[in-house]
Amino acid sequence: MVNSAVFLLFLGFTQCHFWKIGGVALELPKHATKCLSEDIHAHSIVLGDYSVLFDEHIDELPTVSAKITSPYGNTLHDTKNVSHGQFAFTTTEGGHYVFCFWQEFNPRGVKLSVNMDLRTGVAAKDWDSIAKKEKIEGVELELRKLEFQVQAIHDNLIHLRNKEDKMREVSEGTNARVAWLGIMSLGVCMGASMVQVWNLKKFFRRKRLI
Structure with missing residues (x-):
C-alpha cells in the first residue's frame, strides 16, 4: 500500500513536470536584462509566447526585446521592439536554455513585466x-x-x-x-x-x- 502511494506521488510529480504549462512573470528593470534559465532535454519540442504587462493606462505601448540562447550559446530566437511574441524550436542538445528580456521602448517609464508561457516535451504536442x-x-x-x-x-x-x-x-x-x-x-x-x-x-x- 505504501509503495503504491509513493508510486502515485511520483507519477503525479512527473506529470506536473512533463506537462509543463504555465506562465512566468518577470519584472524588467529599466536599464538591465532579466533572464530565466530552464533545463531542457535534447530533441525536445519547445513552444512559448510572451507579452508585456503594465498597470498604467498609456497611449503608446511599451515594447521589449527578447533573446533565447542554447547551452552552447547559439541564438534560437532574437526579436526587438515588440509588445508580444512567440517562439518554437526543437532542442539539439540538452542543458540550460536561457530566455532573456529587456526594455526597448518605455517613454513614460512605467513599471513593466513580461509574462512568458513555456511548454516543453509532452505538453508541446498538438x-x-x-x-x-x-x-x-x-x-x-x-x-x-x-x-x-x-x-x-x-x-x-x-x-x-x-x-x-x-x-x-x-x-x-x-x-x-x-x-x-x-x-x-x-x-x-x-x-x-x-x-x-x-x-x-x-x-x-x-x-x-x-
Whole structure:
C-alpha cells in the first residue's frame, strides 16, 4: 500500500513536470536584462509566447526585446521592439536554455513585466492534430497521452542517471586530486621539517653546543 502511494506521488510529480504549462512573470528593470534559465532535454519540442504587462493606462505601448540562447550559446530566437511574441524550436542538445528580456521602448517609464508561457516535451504536442491524423478519441487518446508521458518519464530517469554518473565521476576525480594534494603537502612538510632539523644540528655543532 505504501509503495503504491509513493508510486502515485511520483507519477503525479512527473506529470506536473512533463506537462509543463504555465506562465512566468518577470519584472524588467529599466536599464538591465532579466533572464530565466530552464533545463531542457535534447530533441525536445519547445513552444512559448510572451507579452508585456503594465498597470498604467498609456497611449503608446511599451515594447521589449527578447533573446533565447542554447547551452552552447547559439541564438534560437532574437526579436526587438515588440509588445508580444512567440517562439518554437526543437532542442539539439540538452542543458540550460536561457530566455532573456529587456526594455526597448518605455517613454513614460512605467513599471513593466513580461509574462512568458513555456511548454516543453509532452505538453508541446498538438494533440488535436494527432487525434485527427490517427483518428483516435476518448479513452484511446488519453492512453496515447499516457504512453507519451511514460516515455518522457523514462527519458527523464535516463537523463538523471547520466547526470548522476557524471557527478560521481567528477566527485571521484576531485577526491583523488585532494588525496594526492594531501600526500604532497605531507611530503613537503616532512621535507621542510628535516631541513630545519639539519640546519639546527649544523648550527649547534658550529656553536659546539652538541
